[in-house]
Amino acid sequence: MAIKKLLIANRGEIAVRINRAARELGIxxxxxxxxxxxxxxxxxxxxxxxxxxxxxxSKSYLNQAxxxxxxxxxxxxxxxxxxxxxxxxxxxxxxxxxxxxxxxxPTAQSIRLxxxxxxxxxxxxxxxxxxxxGSAGRLETAEAAFALVDKTGFPVMIKAAAGGGGRGIRIAxxxxxxxxxxxxAQAEALAAFGDGGLYVEKLIEGARHIEVQVLGDxxxxxxxxxxxxxxxxxxQKVWEEAPSPSLAPAVRETLCASAVALAKAVNYRGAGTLExxxxxxxxxxxxxxxxxxxxxxxxxxEMITGIDLVREMIRIAGGERLRxxxxxxxxxxxxxxVRINAEDPSKNFMPNPGTVSALSVPTxxxxxxxxxxxxxxTVPPFYDSLLGKLIVHDKDRPSAIRRLERxxxxxxxxxxxxxxxxHQALARDxxxxxxxxxxxxxxxxxxxxxxALTAPPPAAKVAP
Amino acid sequence: MxxxxxxxxxxxxxxxxxxxxxxxxxxxxxxxxxxxTIGLIEVMKSFNEVKAGAAGKILRFLAENEEAVMAxxxxxxxDV
Numbered sequence: 047m048a049i050k051k052l053l054i055a056n057r058g059e060i061a062v063r064i065n066r067a068a069r070e071l072g073i074x075x076x077x078x079x080x081x082x083x084x085x086x087x088x089x090x091x092x093x094x095x096x097x098x099x100x101x102x103x104s105k106s107y108l109n110q111a112x113x114x115x116x117x118x119x120x121x122x123x124x125x126x127x128x129x130x131x132x133x134x135x136x137x138x139x140x141x142x143x144x145x146x147x148x149x150x151x152p153t154a155q156s157i158r159l160x161x162x163x164x165x166x167x168x169x170x171x172x173x174x175x176x177x178x179x180g181s182a183g184r185l186e187t188a189e190a191a192f193a194l195v196d197k198t199g200f201p202v203m204i205k206a207a208a209g210g211g212g213r214g215i216r217i218a219x220x221x222x223x224x225x226x227x228x229x230x231a232q233a234e235a236l237a238a239f240g241d242g243g244l245y246v247e248k249l250i251e252g253a254r255h256i257e258v259q260v261l262g263d264x265x266x267x268x269x270x271x272x273x274x275x276x277x278x279x280x281x282q283k284v285w286e287e288a289p290s291p292s293l294a295p296a297v298r299e300t301l302c303a304s305a306v307a308l309a310k311a312v313n314y315r316g317a318g319t320l321e322x323x324x325x326x327x328x329x330x331x332x333x334x335x336x337x338x339x340x341x342x343x344x345x346x347x348e349m350i351t352g353i354d355l356v357r358e359m360i361r362i363a364g365g366e367r368l369r370x371x372x373x374x375x376x377x378x379x380x381x382x383x384v385r386i387n388a389e390d391p392s393k394n395f396m397p398n399p400g401t402v403s404a405l406s407v408p409t410x411x412x413x414x415x416x417x418x419x420x421x422x423x424t425v426p427p428f429y430d431s432l433l434g435k436l437i438v439h440d441k442d443r444p445s446a447i448r449r450l451e452r453x454x455x456x457x458x459x460x461x462x463x464x465x466x467x468x469h470q471a472l473a474r475d476x477x478x479x480x481x482x483x484x485x486x487x488x489x490x491x492x493x494x495x496x497x498a499l500t501a502p503p504p505a506a507k508v509a510p
Numbered sequence: 511m512x513x514x515x516x517x518x519x520x521x522x523x524x525x526x527x528x529x530x531x532x533x534x535x536x537x538x539x540x541x542x543x544x545x546x547t548i549g550l551i552e553v554m555k556s557f558n559e560v561k562a563g564a565a566g567k568i569l570r571f572l573a574e575n576e577e578a579v580m581a582x583x584x585x586x587x588x589d590v
Contacts, residue, residue, distance in 0.1 A: 101578045
C-alpha cells in the first residue's frame with residue numbers, strides 16, 4: 047500500500063526534511079504543530095497543518111491520542127515520527143498500526159527489543175556482534191565480580207545497578223584498586239539507591255563513537271557504511287562525519303557486516319543505526335545500542351552514498367522492498383555535519399532563543415543546510431536548541447574541512463547566539479584536522495580553548 | 511511592607527517543583543530569603559533556578575506550574 051498522505055509528528059528541521067522527501071515522492075503532507083510552532087517553516091511548507099495543543103511537548107508532540115486524532119481527521123494514512131518525541135516509543139508505533147495507519151519506522155516489537163539494554167545486548171551476542179565485556183546482569187558479591195574482572199582485564203568500571211546519569215561509577219585500574227573500591231561502591235550504591243547491586247564493565251579508554259547506518263525492509267538489510275561522532279559535549283554530538291577517519295578498510299568491512307547481521311537477526315524494517323565504541327589502539331569494536339529511527343546526522347551518509355535515507359524509509363513503510371543492493375552502495379568523498387544550536391559557546395553554551403533578524407545561508411557546490419530558520423522567525427524556548435545542520439561534502443577529508451570553514455564563514459544568523467564559533471575553532475584545530483580525537487576529547491578541549499570561543503572569528507571574505 | 515514582583519529571567523516553561531514527584535519549592539504565605547529558589551525555568555531543555563531575589567513572604571504565584579512564560583513576566587508576588 048503506497049502512502050498518499052503523510053502526517054509529520056515532529057517539528058524543527060527534521061519536520062522540514064521529511065516534508066521535502068514526501069513531496070518529492072508525490073505524497074501530500076500534514077504537519078502537526080504546538081501553538082509555539084504555528085509560524086514554523088514546517089507548517090509553512092506542509093499541504094495542511096493542524097494544531098495539537100500547547101507549547102509543552104508533553105501536551106502536544108508527545109500526546110499520542112491527539113496525534114492519532116489529527117491523522118484521522120485529516121485522512122492521513124501514515125505517520126512519520128522523525129527523531130526524539132515518539133520516534134522510539136513502541137506503544138505509539140503499535141497504536142498507529144492498531145488505528146489502521148502506517149508507522150514510518152520499525153515494528154513496535156523491534157523498538158521494544160532494541161530499547162531494552164539487556165535484550166539488545168543478548169540479541170547482539172546471538173548475532174555474533176561483540177559487546178563491551180562485563181557482567182550481563184547484576185553481581186551480588188565481590189567474589190563473583192572479581193572472578194569476572196579477572197577475565198576481562200583492567201581497567202574496569204564498577205557501576206551501581208540502580209544508578210544512572212553517571213552516578214555510582216568507580217574506575218579500577220588494578221586488582222588492588224578493585225578490592226579497595228568494590229566494597230565502597232557497594233556501600234555507596236546501597237546508601238544512594240537503596241540497592242547494593244553492582245555490575246562491572248571493561249573501560250574502553252579513549253574510545254571513538256562509530257555507528258553504522260542500515261536500511262531494512264523486514265526481509266533484507268543493507269548498510270550504508272559508518273559515521274564517526276566522537277566529538278561530543280555532555281554526550282551530545284556536535285560534529286559528525288563519514289566515513290570515519292579512524293577505520294582501516296578491513297575493520298570497516300567487519301564492523302558494517304556485524305551491523306547487517308544484527309539488523310537481519312531482528313528482521314529490521316526502516317532506517318536504523320547501530321552504535322559502537324571503537325578502540326583504535328586494538329582495532330576492537332563493541333556494540334552499544336541500536337537507534338530504531340532516522341538520526342540527526344543522517345545527511346553525512348546521504349552525501350557520501352547518494353542515497354536519500356528519508357525517502358527510502360517512506361518507500362519501505364509504503365510496502366516497497368529495498369531498491370538498492372549492497373554492492374551498489376559506494377562511498378564517494380567525505381562529508382562533515384556540524385550542529386548549529388541556539389547556544390552561546392562563550393557563556394557555557396547558555397541557550398539563546400530569540401528572533402532571527404537576518405539570515406544568510408551558505409550555498410555553492412557540496413554545501414547543504416538543513417534548517418528550520420527563516421528571516422524574521424522567532425525560535426521558541428520550549429524545545430531543543432538545534433537550529434540547523436550545516437553539511438559539506440568534498441573529495442576528501444582535508445578538502446571537506448576547508449569547505450566547512452568557507453561555508454561557516456558565509457553562514458550568518460543574526461539576532462541570537464549560535465554554536466558557529468565552536469565549529470570554526472574545531473575546524474582550525476590541528477588535532478581535529480588530523481582526526482585525532484575520541485569521545486572524551488572535546489570537554490577538556492573546551493576548557494583550554496575558552497578564549498577561542500569568545501574571540502570574534504575571522505571575518506567572512508565573501509559577504510553576500 | 512511593600513509588594514514586589516518576581517520576574518522570570520528567561521522565556522520557557524515554569525515549574526514550581528524540582529521534580530514531578532517532589533513537593534513545591536514554596537507555598538503561598540511561606541517566608542523566603544533572598545537566595546531561596548522559588549521555581550525552575552526550562553529553556554531549550556536546560557533548567558535554570560529562579561531565586562526570590564528579596565527577603566519577605568510569598569503572597570501568591572502569578573504563573574501556574576508548567577505554564578509557558580516569557581522573559582520579564584511576573585511569576586510571583588512577595589511582601590518585603
